[in-house]
Amino acid sequence: MIPITTFHYLVVAAALFVLGVIGVLTRRNVVIVLMSIELILNAVNLNLVAFSRMWGNLHGQVFSIFVTVDAAAEAAVGLGILIAFFRNKETINVDEIDLLKW
Amino acid sequence: MNPALNSGLNSAVNSGMAPVATPWFFYGLAGLAVVSGLLVITRRNAVHSALALIVTLLAVTGLYLMLYAPFVAAVQIFVYAGGIMLLFLFVIMLVNIERSSKDRQFNRMWPVGLAAACALLALFVSAFVKGKALFPDRTISLPESSNTQQIAGMLYGEAGTMGAYTFAFEIASLLLLVAILGAVIMTKKKV
């Protein structure tokens, strides 16, 4: 059995990243788009932590904590916008959010 | 990064310590993460997507633990799985998804999006294939037992000195505050 190296983790992260990108680019439902962004951020985090282990220092882990903070902020604001939008337009589909005003 | 810490880390190159988890764990967790990631972007019902995302997050948490990053794993459970996903579920329940789950699920430009994503995938593959030398096949085990203390040292500094990321950390807290205020103001009915 081959030992698990950094490369393995990178492959997983890349797969998650691509899945997230597909979700962002193709789905209509804003909630799912936001969730896909979380997938992307998680893939990045995984990379950071894997590199942190590869180089033997903790900068990557600290960075991944910052990314988590960012994800929390993004989720809060994104869902806030979503609710405000839904109240006015009663839709949560991205391709119907095509006006700059309402 | 202070030198004392650095040398302490380098001396702890993985040798002889029995791996707690076998490669099978890695494959299992990685497979779980990818499969449920796939479910996230394909499910019609947003709640199902959210549940799949929770599974992904927990699987990634397992990967963190395998990478000897327990604090990040704890943050992942605490913030992501416990906090953010609850927020997602909360919002999904507030907005009526009955209708949207009967709608068309993908936007009209989906072939373009898929092509772009595939291009990205190709980029990754080529980078991995060509640049494999960039990722040396080594793992330096970080001392797991003091992981939290060291992260704390980098975020807060130790013994009176400012840590490498103290300022950034404070900025991050400011960012969170602004995000909270923004979310509250946006969702208020009458400002």
Next chain:
Amino acid sequence: MNDSPHDVSNRALSNLDLETPEKPYLDSNELIINMGPQHPATHGVLRVILKLDGEKVLGTECVIGYLHRGVEKIAENRTYTMFNPYVDRMDYVAAVSNGLGYCEAVEKLMNVEAPARAKYIRVILTELNRIASHQLWLGTHALDIGAMTPLFYTFRDREEILKIFEKYCGARLTTHAFRIGGCQYETYAGFEKEVKNFLTFVAPKIDEYEELLTTNRIWIERTKNVGVISAADAIALGVTGPVLRASGVKWDLRKAQPYAAYSEFDFDIPTGTNGDTYDRYLVRMAEMRQSLRIIEQAVNRIPEGPIMAKVPKIIKPPVGEIYHSIEAPKGELGYFIVSDGSTQPYRLRVRPPSFVNLQALDTMVRGLLVADVVAVIGTIDIVLGEVDR
């Protein structure tokens, strides 16, 4: 959601505006929810349709009639005597009061008066029944607000009252204690002693209930300023009883239009000031103590003599109509009887306090939360048997 079983939009309901098209429920949209008829806190089979904004109540609509038995119609086909037990089935937790009101109404119609001893027995039993009714109210009301324990305490003590009833007339709940013209049964041996024992037994128990609740912080937070109804609103809605008195109106038929022997006793009318749930609680607790005072006086002064007035075997009141009301535990219980001179009432109409008080529900709960609806339903103290008749 039009095919959902909870949809009520096809009902023409006046003040809820249910006809507006259903929107997805976000906080700007309304949620329509059915509380009852199968719900633990609606005291039977009351159905309240709530229109909610989140958890805030925008409006309510009571749907009643699930327990309708046509009591008033039955009265038209029964003789006066035969109808007497039926009234016990209206407010079944205060059956004695119902019987008193009916008997006195018919007596008034026939222009007879019950003997003094009968009147005293009536007062004792009615006041005992008032305590029992308030005890049941307290237990269920506290249970609605989440305090489980008072229910068992009140039921323990209510049991003593029911034992006295059982010894007196053989029944515990639907007593049929009184007859037109007086009482059927003389008091059993030791009746007075037992009632006196009960008085000394129950007084500390009422303190015990108060100990559990009156100064309980959560109880105060849950009841203060909840379900407030002003005196003017209460009068306009025809609210009577403790609910009215808690709003500061000193109106008690036992004092205002004394019936039975009430003019001979010394007692106070407890009133509240804010008209909120807490005041209604305090008023009822005080009323229990006043009832004890009345019973004590009545037992000590109970006269000897006959217990039945001269009433013919077949009751045929003269042609005419009468309205007689008494102060039931829940408010003004009135009987309007139209007689055509036959053995049966031509028309009998009951003014049940629960039914009228229930009207105030909407006024009281608008703008409050779902949890308060439960508290307010409890505080109005409705009995569905009486609301629906």
Next chain:
Amino acid sequence: MPNFIMSYLGIKDAITPGAAGSQFWALVYVFIIFAGVSVAVMAMNWLERKALAHFQIRLGPMRVGPHGLLQPIADAIKLMLKEDIIPAEADQFVFWVAPLIGLLAAFTVYTVIPFGPSQAVSDMNIGILFMLGVSSLGVLGIVVAGWASNSHYPLIGALRSSAQMVSYEVAMGLAVVSAILMTSLNATGTGTLSMIGIVQAQQQQGVWFIFKFFPLGLIAFGIFAIAMIAETNRAPFDMAEAESELTAGYHTEYSGLRWSLFMLAEYAAMIAVSSIAVALWLGGWMRPFPNLLQGPAWDFIFSLFPGLTFLGLAAIAVLGVMRMPSHSFFKIQRVGLAAFAAVLGFIALLLLVIAVAGRSADASGAMSPAARFREGIDYVYWFVFKVAVFMYLFIWYRATWPRYRFDQLMKIGWKVMLPISLVVLIATAIVGVLVS
């Protein structure tokens, strides 16, 4: 043969099996804890019904077994045999999976609960974070259950529950942080997040954290004790399943086995959060006054407690036998209760024997196997005893208090508990700096 057994026992002498990498013993511990928690939940179920009944001048279950002792088993059988109804309009899969989420979250927490310095499945160095994080996952089960039922009352219950959990987690977390701050006030100046480390810190500093920096520790503990009631959806904060308002809240549509899983999760979560409180503030596995009443004599006296407790329980059972009516109708019950008393008495005897045997080895200084075993029993006993006190308090609260309203609950969480916990945290930090 004894050597073979000792070789296994030796592994977990000073370190938990999880940390030692002993997968076999870790698994054994997991099974022991799983069985123990399940039994504890059943016992808790019985105790709650009996204690609540006695608060309310009733008898509670009396028919199934003597004094209803077999009632939980009867209930379990009944619930398992009941039809498992899934409403037609419900989201089948999510409805199915929701109770399992809650159960999984509640039971996963037990991997890091320190019943003793080595009596835990694992000693994670992020133990307390792990516990808080995983126990907060339990709310996902509730939320998802409420949503999947596709009915109004469960949905409202779920929304209430999620809002409640999120708001109380903040105050709870801050209270926990102030306890963790206290762990760093030792010689090396580094704190710890490990559950075992936190208890050991209390041992080293010679004080339970509830009494540290009086009254700061006490206030932090109080905040945690309030928040944990809210976290577990118990009275007076049982908004999510407020019976009189929402019929049954999030599990209105559930029945049978699936419903019992929710109950199991709820009680398991109660035990788990109580364990956090015990480990963080009440000295975990330590017996009372380990510093003041030192020495082998005191050790021996306190090591008698487990045996005496069981002896007391046996005595209560015997008293029950004697008070039972002598009618032949009660014969089976009398025999059953007597047998139960005999079992309890036997356990008591066993524990006392172990206590005495463990003592004799104390003199030589080296820990004999019996002494080690006795010590382990003492640790587990004191931990479980403290948790049991909390369990009783949970019942007491339920019997005594009315239910808060939802907005009042949120007000308390955000406007009272959060500021107080922040102040306590800052004050603890300042006092800690001043002291060290």
